[in-house]
Amino acid sequence: MKKLNVILCALVVVFCLVTCNSASTPTSVVKSYLDALSSGDYEKAISYTELTDKEDIDGYAKKLKDVEYKVLSYEVLSETISEDGESAVVEVKKTATNTLNKNPKETTDKVKLSKVDGKWKIRI
Secondary structure (H helix, E strand, O other), X not given: OHHHHHHHHHHHHHHHHHHHHHHOXXXXXXXXXXXXXXXXXXXXXXXXEOOXXXXXXXXXXXXXXXXXXXXXXXXXXXXXXXXXXXXXXXXXXXXXXXXXXXXXXXXXEEEEEEEEOOEEEEOO
């Protein structure tokens, strides 16, 4: 019975490690960022960026709120990770609106990311 408990605990640990690693890919970070923008949760969206200075965070949040930027839909087209594994580019086709452009506009963007303390963060 003790061996079974040890095996089960080991399986849980392995599962958690695999789940945590797969959740922190450049594509998953970009998707989480765009989902947050889609729901209007700008503070959450900013948490996926490299911004750490309070003034920069507040300024970016104000800019997003002022124009009521909303992502209506998106599709990840590709993900490219650098050879050293410290930077990446995720190409995304998205449809978004804002107060300046009420009609939905489709664009294709290359979102650049860097690893910060072992986590993927979007460069702003």
